[in-house]
Amino acid sequence: MLELTGLTAGYHGGTVLHDLDLTVPAGSVHAIVGHNGAGKTTLVHTVAGFIRPSAGSVRLNGEDMTGQPAHRVARAGIGLVPQGRRVFAGLTVAEHLRLSYRPPRRGDATRPSAWTPARVLELLPRLGERRGNRGTDLSGGEQQMLALARALLGSPSVLLMDEPTEGLAPGLVKQVYELVGTLADEGIAVLLVSPSPTQAAECARTLTVLTSGRPTLRMSGEDARADPSRLHEALELTPIRSGAH
Numbered sequence: 717m718l719e720l721t722g723l724t725a726g727y728h729g730g731t732v733l734h735d736l737d738l739t740v741p742a743g744s745v746h747a748i749v750g751h752n753g754a755g756k757t758t759l760v761h762t763v764a765g766f767i768r769p770s771a772g773s774v775r776l777n778g779e780d781m782t783g784q785p786a787h788r789v790a791r792a793g794i795g796l797v798p799q800g801r802r803v804f805a806g807l808t809v810a811e812h813l814r815l816s817y818r819p820p821r822r823g824d825a826t827r828p829s830a831w832t833p834a835r836v837l838e839l840l841p842r843l844g845e846r847r848g849n850r851g852t853d854l855s856g857g858e859q860q861m862l863a864l865a866r867a868l869l870g871s872p873s874v875l876l877m878d879e880p881t882e883g884l885a886p887g888l889v890k891q892v893y894e895l896v897g898t899l900a901d902e903g904i905a906v907l908l909v910s911p912s913p914t915q916a917a918e919c920a921r922t923l924t925v926l927t928s929g930r931p932t933l934r935m936s937g938e939d940a941r942a943d944p945s946r947l948h949e950a951l952e953l954t955p956i957r958s959g960a961h
């Protein structure tokens with residue numbers, strides 16, 4: 717479980733993320749939606765330990781992770797699928813998998829089941845077919861799968877996914893959202909930054925709209941699916957009317 721309390725963070729003394737409370741229980745998806753510049757990546761980077769919060773706390777399964785550096789946060793069980801994938805151009809898929817594999821510490825009962833390279837390839841078979849390809853020789857979708865594989869190989873109990881469908885074809889987008897659901901079913905707590913409120917509502921138990929770094933709406937995925945109008949209003953999305961020019 718991931719628990720954020722009063723989380724406040726920014727850059728160079730300025731504040732971007734304001735007083736955010738948020739809980740992601742194990743086995744669930746919490747989606748963050750918001751416009752460009754709303755502070756979504758700042759939130760993810762603060763939880764991942766790249767940005768030190770100026771106030772508030774980050775707790776992982778009850779353990780205080782506030783202000784811990786990124787490598788400790790990752791080791792403790794918070795995995796990151798970064799925006800833009802960030803795969804290494806010169807390394808093959810097999811090398812990425814080998815370098816990313818971190819068997820969980822023995823006796824760590826808070827983690828969902830362990831991920832090995834073989835198990836990751838079962839979930840993402842396309843990567844097995846491309847195991848000899850270098851990062852530069854992968855399609856956008858394959859790079860995205862590799863970024864996910866790398867994060868899973870740390871056997872995370874919390875997975876931060878920052879716009880994992882950016883630049884993907886619609887068929888692949890659907891596949892990625894289905895994968896997010898599968899990972900939650902495995903017991904992982906997923907914090908998902910999504911560019912699409914509709915798709916976020918499809919897979920999330922809870923959604924938070926972030927506006928200028930502040931949570932302006934929180935609702936269940938179920939309510940958002942039944943009546944998306946509140947979600948769209950919070951995002952100031954104009955409904956497309958048939959016949960409108």
Ligand SMILES: Nc1ncnc2c1ncn2[C@@H]1O[C@H](COP(=O)(O)OP(=O)(O)OP(=O)(O)O)[C@@H](O)[C@H]1O
Nearest residue numbers: 727728732750751752753754755756757758759799
């Ligand atoms: N390294 C940085 N230094 C200073 N300001 C930054 C830095 N990174 C982001 N910001 C600012 O913080 C604000 C929030 O940016 P952030 O990247 O968190 O937004 P976002 O919601 O993820 O946007 P997008 O949807 O475009 O990825 C923006 O005003 C941005 O200019």
